[in-house]
Amino acid sequence: MTKPRVAVISGANQGIGFAVVKELCKSFDGSVYLTSRDEHRGRTAVEELEKLGLQPKYHQLDIDDEASVLRLRDYLQATYGGLDVLVNNAGMLIVSKDEDSRELFAESARSVVQTNFFNTYRTCDILFPILRPHARVVNLSSSMGHLMQIEGQNEPAITLRARLSSTDLSYEELIHIMNHFLESVQRGDHPDYGWPKKNWVSYVASKIAVSAMTRRQQRDFNADPRPDIIANHVHPGYVKTKMASFKGVLTIEEGAAAASWLAMLPPNNVMNPKGSYVWHDKQIVDWVNGPTPSLY
Numbered sequence: 001m002t003k004p005r006v007a008v009i010s011g012a013n014q015g016i017g018f019a020v021v022k023e024l025c026k027s028f029d030g031s032v033y034l035t036s037r038d039e040h041r042g043r044t045a046v047e048e049l050e051k052l053g054l055q056p057k058y059h060q061l062d063i064d065d066e067a068s069v070l071r072l073r074d075y076l077q078a079t080y081g082g083l084d085v086l087v088n089n090a091g092m093l094i095v096s097k098d099e100d101s102r103e104l105f106a107e108s109a110r111s112v113v114q115t116n117f118f119n120t121y122r123t124c125d126i127l128f129p130i131l132r133p134h135a136r137v138v139n140l141s142s143s144m145g146h147l148m149q150i151e152g153q154n155e156p157a158i159t160l161r162a163r164l165s166s167t168d169l170s171y172e173e174l175i176h177i178m179n180h181f182l183e184s185v186q187r188g189d190h191p192d193y194g195w196p197k198k199n200w201v202s203y204v205a206s207k208i209a210v211s212a213m214t215r216r217q218q219r220d221f222n223a224d225p226r227p228d229i230i231a232n233h234v235h236p237g238y239v240k241t242k243m244a245s246f247k248g249v250l251t252i253e254e255g256a257a258a259a260s261w262l263a264m265l266p267p268n269n270v271m272n273p274k275g276s277y278v279w280h281d282k283q284i285v286d287w288v289n290g291p292t293p294s295l296y
């Protein structure tokens, strides 16, 4: 007997991830897992969806905890024999204040880059071996993750953009760039290497890395013996969530629309989007040169 298909969404107890679960519960043919780092918050979210007549399943997942990711992988392998949809939604944002010390700024940069990039990368590394043919991977990037957030025609910015957008970019090189970024933040000289001089530069860097990673992932999937695996990176819009201090312009359902669509791309014959940067209105955007359809 064939095992049911299965979708996993990280960081889904609230916000965009919660709304992706809601949408997939209605439209995905298979089991949909709402995961959260905190089990109580996750189970409460499941109950909320059950009240709407939906039937999400639950599993704990803290992407900062390697053992938690390994437990999920083993569970999926034993229960379903694989994984069909992975939405890497879990993420965090810390905007530093002008008066923060360099040490505090560097500490928050480490947290943001660790969760948003390094631990998302590790989650993929652990879960990708169990992806089945036709699997769909959706990585939550941001308008802040557009390569053109590295602004200007000065030499370091040009070089940094060229390295991050290179079709030869390896994971080792990307990890090296991100470790170097954190070291430069620690020293306070990250603008000398092309990074923007902004209080939210760590979020920008982390999401640019998520996007660069996705492009690499698709190149690997193109050569993978498992057919038709697709990874895309998405800007969900400026969405009314806790991360955006509930000030966004889109509802969580609107913010989840593009990610849910990418998670549900039909099997076979999808030429595009594939390794693409997708705007919240589902337009494919040139990640390297832009332009973006709107400011956010």
Ligand SMILES: NC(=O)c1ccc[n+]([C@@H]2O[C@H](COP(=O)([O-])OP(=O)(O)OC[C@H]3O[C@@H](n4cnc5c(N)ncnc54)[C@H](OP(=O)(O)O)[C@@H]3O)[C@@H](O)[C@H]2O)c1
Binding pocket: 010, 011, 012, 013, 014, 015, 016, 017, 036, 037, 038, 041, 061, 062, 063, 064, 065, 088, 089, 090, 091, 092, 115, 140, 141, 142, 143, 235, 236, 237, 238, 239, 240, 241, 242, 243, 244, 248
């Ligand atoms: N909102 C926007 O305007 C916007 C714009 C562009 C991109 N995004 C991206 O969209 C994604 C979702 O953001 P959101 O706006 O929905 O934010 P949110 O409401 O703050 O939700 C973030 C979710 O991620 C979870 N999370 C954080 N660290 C985690 C970890 N280590 N392991 C597992 N889960 C973790 C949070 O769990 P807790 O509840 O336990 O904290 C929460 O469920 C993020 O990647 C974000 O960067 C958002």
